[in-house]
Amino acid sequence: MSAPEGFQKVSEEAHTSQQIIQQNPYGPNPADFLSNVSNFQLIESTLREGEQFANAFFSTETKIEIAKALDDFGVDYIELTSPVASEQSRRDCEAICKLGLKAKILTHIRCHMDDAKVAVETGVDGVDVVIGTSQFLRQYSHGKDMNYIAQSAVEVIEYVKSKGIEIRFSSEDSFRSDLVDLLNIYRTVDKIGVNRVGIADTVGCANPRQVYELVRTLKSVVNCDIECHFHNDTGCAIANAYTALEGGARLIDVSVLGIGERNGITPLGGLMARMIAADRDYVLSKYKLHKIRDIENLVAEAVQVNIPFNNPITGFCAFTHKAGIHAKAILANPSTYEILSPADFGLTRYIHFANRLTGWNAIKSRVDQLNLHLTDEQCKEVTEKIKKLGDVRKLNIDDVDSIIKDFHADLSAPLVLPGQTPEVTHVVEGLDESSSKRQKN
Numbered sequence: 001m002s003a004p005e006g007f008q009k010v011s012e013e014a015h016t017s018q019q020i021i022q023q024n025p026y027g028p029n030p031a032d033f034l035s036n037v038s039n040f041q042l043i044e045s046t047l048r049e050g051e052q053f054a055n056a057f058f059s060t061e062t063k064i065e066i067a068k069a070l071d072d073f074g075v076d077y078i079e080l081t082s083p084v085a086s087e088q089s090r091r092d093c094e095a096i097c098k099l100g101l102k103a104k105i106l107t108h109i110r111c112h113m114d115d116a117k118v119a120v121e122t123g124v125d126g127v128d129v130v131i132g133t134s135q136f137l138r139q140y141s142h143g144k145d146m147n148y149i150a151q152s153a154v155e156v157i158e159y160v161k162s163k164g165i166e167i168r169f170s171s172e173d174s175f176r177s178d179l180v181d182l183l184n185i186y187r188t189v190d191k192i193g194v195n196r197v198g199i200a201d202t203v204g205c206a207n208p209r210q211v212y213e214l215v216r217t218l219k220s221v222v223n224c225d226i227e228c229h230f231h232n233d234t235g236c237a238i239a240n241a242y243t244a245l246e247g248g249a250r251l252i253d254v255s256v257l258g259i260g261e262r263n264g265i266t267p268l269g270g271l272m273a274r275m276i277a278a279d280r281d282y283v284l285s286k287y288k289l290h291k292i293r294d295i296e297n298l299v300a301e302a303v304q305v306n307i308p309f310n311n312p313i314t315g316f317c318a319f320t321h322k323a324g325i326h327a328k329a330i331l332a333n334p335s336t337y338e339i340l341s342p343a344d345f346g347l348t349r350y351i352h353f354a355n356r357l358t359g360w361n362a363i364k365s366r367v368d369q370l371n372l373h374l375t376d377e378q379c380k381e382v383t384e385k386i387k388k389l390g391d392v393r394k395l396n397i398d399d400v401d402s403i404i405k406d407f408h409a410d411l412s413a414p415l416v417l418p419g420q421t422p423e424v425t426h427v428v429e430g431l432d433e434s435s436s437k438r439q440k441n
C-alpha cells in the first residue's frame, strides 16, 4: 500500500476524552429520565427503505450478502421490502427468513389485510404496518379517514398477532398529522397489544425539538416501545434520531449510508458515530463497529455510489488532521481534536503534513519517522523551507521528504549519533486502498 500525498499514519494511544473529563458530557442527560440513549435498538432498513433509493437494485444474492453482513454487525432487526411489491420480493423475503440469522426479520406493508395475509406467510418474525395519517396523505395517497384507518389497523394488528408474529403500527408523515388524531390511533393500537408504535418523519421536516416533544407526549400515552424513522431532507436525520432516544423512543430505523427515498434516512454509520460519543460501552458491547467500513463498501458498490468524502467515520478524511496547530496537539493527545477514536472502528488516524499549513511539530514527527536527527531549531528551519514550496504548489510526501533529507545532508552532523537511535513511533502508510480509490473515482 503506497502512502497518498501528504499523509502520515499516527500511532494509536490510549488517550480518551474520559481520561481528562471523567463524566461524559455527551452521554445521556440525567434530566431525560425516559432516555433510551443507553438502551437503544436498530431496525436496519437497507433492504426496505434502502431499496427505495433511486439507484438501488438488489439481486437475491446481494440481499443475502447484505443481510448476513448486517446480522454479523449486530443489528437487532432487518426490515425487508413488502412481499406484495413483486413476486421476487416475496421470494427474497422467504429466502432471508430461512437464513437463520440472529437479527429478527421484518417486512413492511400497507395497512391492509391483503398485504398482511401475504406477509405472515413469508416466515418473518414481525410485520411493520404503516399508513399515512397527515391530511396530505389521507387526501392524495389512500383517501381514507381516521375512522377507517383505525378500523383497518385493528383488523390487521389482530390478524398478525393471531399468527404469533410481532407487529408494529406506524403513522406515515407523523409530523404533519393532527396530534389528537395521532394520539388516538396510537392509544387504540397500544390497547390491543401492538409490540411497537412508529413515528415517521416521512418528508424530513421535523427538527430535534419537535421530535423530543412528540416522543415525550406519545410516551405518556402508550405502554409499548416507540420506534422512529427520520428522513434527511433538511439534514436532521441523525440529530432527530438521537433526540428521539433522549425523549424515550427505543428503536431507530437506519440504512447503510442512509440510502432511501430521495436523499434517504438516518445512516447506520452516522448514528453509530453519534451513539458511541454518548455511550461507548453500550455501543461497543452490541455492535461490531470495525465492520462498518466493509458494510458501507458493500452497499456503495451494490448501488453504485461513492462513500461521501465527509461521511462520519469512513469519510476519506474523517481521521486526518492537517493544520499545524491541530497536528501538534493530536501528536500529544488525540483527544484534543477527536471525539471518536479511529481504533474503535478498526481505522487509522493520519497527519497531513505536506502542505503550507503544517507546523514544525508535525515536521519533527516526520523527521523522527525518517530516522533522522534534527534539533528543534533545525526542524523549524526546515519547516520554513517546506512552507515556501507549499506556497508555490501542492506538495506530496516525497517533496517534503526530499526537503528534509537535503537539509539534513547539508548539515555536517552525522545522520544518527551512535547509541541515539530515535525510537520510531509512527509508521508511514497510506490511507486504506478502498477509501483512497473511492475518493479518486
Ligand SMILES: CC(=O)SCCNC(=O)CCNC(=O)[C@H](O)C(C)(C)COP(=O)(O)OP(=O)(O)OC[C@H]1O[C@@H](n2cnc3c(N)ncnc32)[C@H](O)[C@@H]1OP(=O)(O)O
Pocket (backbone or CB within 6 Å): 052, 082, 084, 085, 086, 109, 110, 111, 112, 130, 131, 132, 141, 142, 143, 172, 202, 261
Ligand atoms: C413512506 C414509505 O416509504 S411507505 C413504503 C413504500 N413502499 C412501497 O411502496 C413498496 C413498493 N410498492 C409497490 O410495489 C406498489 O406500490 C404496491 C404493490 C404496494 C401497490 O401497487 P399498486 O396497487 O399498483 O398501487 P400504487 O402503487 O399505484 O398506489 C398505491 C396504492 O396503495 C394505497 N395505499 C397507499 N398507502 C397505503 C397504506 N399505508 N395502507 C393501505 N393502502 C395504501 C393507495 O391508495 C393506492 O391504492 P389505489 O391506487 O389502488 O387506490
Ligand SMILES: O=C(O)CCC(=O)C(=O)O
Pocket (backbone or CB within 6 Å): 049, 108, 128, 129, 130, 170, 171, 172, 173, 198, 199, 200, 201, 202, 203, 229, 231
Ligand atoms: O413505516 C414507517 O415507520 C416509515 C415508513 C417510511 O418509510 C416513511 O414514512 O418514510
Ligand SMILES: [Zn+2]
Pocket (backbone or CB within 6 Å): 049, 202, 229, 231, 260, 261, 265
Ligand atoms: Zn422512509
